[in-house]
Amino acid sequence: MALSSFSIGVALTPTVVSTLFSHYLHRKNRQGKPTVHLSYDEGISIIREFITFSSKRPIEYIQEFTAQRVPAPHWVKIERVAIADEFLDPAAAAITKQLGPDGIARVGGEKWWQWRGPAGDKNGDLKAEWIEMHSDYNERKHEGKNHSSNKRIMLYIHGGAYYFGSVQTHRYQLQRHARKLKGRVFARYGKAIVQADYRLAPQFPFPCSLHDSLAAYLYLLRDHRPEDIIFAGDSAGGGMILSMLVICRDQGLPLPAGAILISPWVDLTHSFPSIVKENPGDYIPDHGFLHRPSLAWPPPNEDEIREIKEAVKRNPTIPNERVNVSESGQENTAVISSSQAPKGHGRPPPSCVINGDTIEVKDQIHMYATNDLLFHPLVSPIFQPSLGGLPPLQVISGGGEMLRDEQFYVAHKAANPVAYPPNDTFLDEFDPQREIVSRYPGTYVQLQVWDDLCHVAPILSFTPPVKFMFRSIAQFGAWALARAQRSTVEIVNDDEVSHVSSSESEATQPTVSRSGHKDPHDLPTPTVGKAGDPLPPFKDRMIRQGVNKRGHVYHLEPPSKCPVLQIPPESVGTINPNLLMKWMLAKEEWDHKFAKDKVRVHHERLEGLAHGFQEFEGETPPPSALAARRLAPGALPPKGLRVSYPMAMWSKFASKHDRRTIQREHDLETRSQRSRRTSVEAGRAGASMEEDQELKDKTQPNGTSEKASSSTPxxxxxxxxxxxxxxxxxxxxxxxxxxxxxxxxxxxxxxxxxxxxxxxxxxxxxxxxxxxxxxxxxxxxxxxxxxxxxxxxxxxxxxxxxxxxxxxxxxxxxxxxxxxxxxxxxxxxxxxxxxxxxxxxxxxxxxx
Structure with a gap:
């Protein structure tokens, strides 16, 4: 059954009802946690159940579902644009140069990932959306290019494990970012692979989505200065932003004013401890993402590809030839043997020692990249020789999510690249002269760890703890823009009209534990992220903050007392054997449960491969790449886009806070004729930054040079x-x-x-x-x-x-x-x- 509105409603209704009862029955156990709020408890339970429900369907189903249209509220202005080849070509050239000859060989070539669909198919064009408040749009239309919103551009890269999600699923988040910042949000238009204009894995694996994202940035640079742009992204989008920034830094492209990384996924090898711990506050499955077998996923491993090609060679005129493959052979996800890596894809498959046996994984683990490429710095930014020399970063991490350790580590690595280098194996490959690791000064980083929050908490934007997070994001975004532009930036100050401010009056009272002592995390410190609040000064290029569920900030423990920062470089990039075992057991269970589907898919692949691999003159696209089988029947998905009523209801519920806040703001201004704006400037945080990180002259896309001081008022x-x-x-x-x-x-x-x-x-x-x-x-x-x-x-x-x-x-x-x-x-x-x-x-x- 497809992911229809009816099937999803039937699947999720029991979860909603059971969570409602369990919430009030066990509410005492939730004190001090975000789940004490019913909206948060219901939201995370619904997401967890939806992931379980969708995993029993083919991967194409969730791609199509998350690409369905979600209507925008009447108070939001949407403008769709197409990004031409004049931006795609230089983006591809920059990525090719960054990869180098060895990287191109590991990727499988430099042409296949630029393929966007059949010739003449306009659905293959890269599209994007401008998102802003209608009130800001009307002001901008009246004032023209001088309107302040033209100097507050947020390029947003959405997450979704690189294989699902779109602007549609994030619409309610993007419109709040636009409202808070009083700016314009620019996002690649997400129709997933339904109309092939937003290239998602596994059909369009690495570096397809990176190519699209960089082209979107080059498109913005045509009409906007880099200091007027900030990057933002969640999960996979946050990791991709780091890769974009490194490419811009190394290839001489203008860097934006700053970047906001929300729960960034930066280590696809999952080598940090938190990934295997008990994480009841998160919704990501502990064994990773699995789906019912289909033509798109999982791809054939090297043994299956070799077997299929040999069968086609034996009798290429018979496309329906059946290859005798035992079900037991199809079910095995790992074999204890040694084999050579496929041509053009680098190192041998990952392996680990379990109970004295060497387990070698041949099946592809992640949709985004082959197992070999999981260790590439552009796929897993944690392996970059240096993350220094980048614009100021805000790294937001949930204290209850599985990926918190790698986010904590990458924030410190960016601020102090020399202290957290990759191991010698990576340096020998990507920085043999040891020049990059010490070339750039540390990046200024604001790290915020939000107590017990889940992965990408803004997905639950209607919950009280997350509303504080949106304030913090607006605060940092305005500060980064003000610093880059050397001016003040006015943003919305909705503290008086926001429901979260008035309903959280108990936030000023510290929590008292059962022992009678006050929780040090709940001391009456300033609420985080109120629009206009100045950032505290940087210390060692970092602002290190913990944030509780009431939005109160406290200092994190010093780096010397953080266990994750004591991990030796040799351990970073080593796949955790416990996690690998969980994945293999779950994969074996999945293959057994859907054994008939896997055999059927194998036969369909054989019929499709009778048309031959459409290779690009000596290139070898990854097995899952649609470019390699683009002429096979059924390779291209059906077209068409309809409204998703479940996502529309979720978005409408999530937008209720914004709608009420806008109405209260309008009523207050009407009665008192008072503005709800506040100014943000670099302040003490900017004064604490060393001169070696000051903005330098930036070269504009047209080749002219503009002094950063020219924008100083x-x-x-x-x-x-x-x-x-x-x-x-x-x-x-x-x-x-x-x-x-x-x-x-x-x-x-x-x-x-x-x-x-x-x-x-x-x-x-x-x-x-x-x-x-x-x-x-x-x-x-x-x-x-x-x-x-x-x-x-x-x-x-x-x-x-x-x-x-x-x-x-x-x-x-x-x-x-x-x-x-x-x-x-x-x-x-x-x-x-x-x-x-x-x-x-x-x-x-x-x-x-």
Missing amino acids: QLPAIPPEKPFTPLIVLPNYDGKSSNDEYENASTRALFHVPGTIPPTTADSKSMHHRSASHGGSATIRSGLTSNPADDASTLDDDRSLAVTGMGVEAASTRAVLHADGVIRPTNESYSVFSSRDSLPLTNGANHD
């Missing part, structure tokens, strides 16, 4: 014939001296202005040593400072409140507005949201 020039007279004297507020606790950075900023009487020596010394505020920021500069870095108003700390959309005036603000020579804004709406250039400033000589 300049303070308005003051005409020389209008000097600052009379002097601006800051009055004491409520009889307090200038060194009082109510004086903050906003007040001190005015002392640098020409014409302002400085404080006394004692006051100056007091202010100079006062620590900066650690609260969140919703900065609106006064327009008076001579140094923008000195103007650092803060929001939500107990010492000062800047001028915000909430209309709150703190002591420092009132001191400025009540000072001689400063004209107060004329109305409420003007005072609430003003840029630094628009605040009125006059002097006594010109004041009427």
Whole structure:
């Protein structure tokens, strides 16, 4: 039975009902975990059951299901575009050069992976979508290219283990990213292999999807500067982003402003300990992904290919010749023997020693690449000689997911490449001179480990813990753009209108354990990712944070106390024998359960191969590649795309939070005429970055060079014939001296202005040593400072409140507005949201 709406409803309904009862029956056991929320508990149970249900169907079924259309809400603007060959060709050239002759030989050639479908079939074109809020689109249409959303582009690469998923499955996530960032999200249009324009494995294995992703980035560079673009991706998409960044770095392509990696999959060999531990908080099967046999998956192993080819050679005129293959021979997934690797695909098959026997795996393990290529750095970025020299990264990891160890490791490897090099075997192959490993400085990384969350938690965007994660992503994205553009970036501050903010009032209360002690993770630290909050300063090129389910941050243990960071390089890349045994046992059970299907598929392959392998002049595509059997009957899947009602219902439910937040925001602005925007700048995190990582001149696609400083905003020039007279004297507020606790950075900023009487020596010394505020920021500069870095108003700390959309005036603000020579804004709406250039400033000589 196909994955229809009816069959999925029948399969998932018992799970929904049973989870509802078990949730309330065992709720005490869920305290302190994300599953204490019913929405999270139901969501993860549904995903887990759906994966189990879909594994009993052929792989084409889940590809077709996840490619079905999901209507966008009316408040979201969708624009579809096609990416021409002028971007595909240079992307292919960059990948070919990065692979080198040896890599091309291991991949099987340089032409087959550029094949997109039959000639003249427009469905083979690479398509993509622009996703943005309708309100932002209307503003951009009115203002033209100067609109701020044109400087906030997110290129999103979706996940799905490289073989399923699309923009349709991620639509509700992408529209929230666009809303939070007040920008535009650009994603490759996902129709999976139903219309062959989004090339998924196993029919289009490595490096097909990498080729498409890099071409999408080159397409963006035609009309946008690299500092206006950030990358984002989840799971397989996060791993692919790292490979894209390395290619851009090594091939001289412009690097984006930053990248956000959500639960990135960076080690396809699964060599880290967390993969074999008990992970009840995750939905990924402990044995990996398996599916009912079909023409697409699993592909024939080398023994079966050799047997089929010999049969065709013996009698090529009889396509229906049956090869006598015993069912027991078909069921075996591993044999204890030694064999030569297939031509053009490198090293011998992976093997391990179990109970004294050497087990050699000949069947392909992952859909994305052959077993040999699992060790390639562009497939598993964990094996890159160096991940230094990249733009700032945010690595988000779930504390309850199976892949958490490799994500933790790769974040530290990027920040300190020399401390975490690959083993000598990889260096001998990919960096024999040991130049790359020490060539680049470390990358600045913000690592966040979210307590007990599952793999790619944003898939559960309607749950309270994940709503904080979206805030953190918007925070980092705005910071990376502001730093790259050397300016401030305004984004949405929905703290007052967001349901998660008002419903999580208990977040300010620390959790008390059964022993009566407060959980140190629940101490009242600032909530993470509130739009506009400044990033803390980097230490050793890292911001290392743990985040609990209430969105409170805490410091992670130092690297010296993290067991995963003590793993020797020789162990990274060694397939875990326990995991391999789990996979083989599950594969054997699957082959026994679907033995008839496997024999039938074998005979169908024999009939198809009677048409011959369509090889590309000396190239050998992987066995699963559609390019090798493109003329065989039934090789190309049927066309057609219909609406997926289950996914549409899921997306509508997930979008409910955004719809309600937008409505509350609109109502609040209508009543109070206050803006819900806040500004983000590089701040202390940018100041803590060393000069060797500062942005350099970037070459634009048209060959011109543009200075990064050209985008730096300049303070308005003051005409020389209008000097600052009379002097601006800051009055004491409520009889307090200038060194009082109510004086903050906003007040001190005015002392640098020409014409302002400085404080006394004692006051100056007091202010100079006062620590900066650690609260969140919703900065609106006064327009008076001579140094923008000195103007650092803060929001939500107990010492000062800047001028915000909430209309709150703190002591420092009132001191400025009540000072001689400063004209107060004329109305409420003007005072609430003003840029630094628009605040009125006059002097006594010109004041009427």
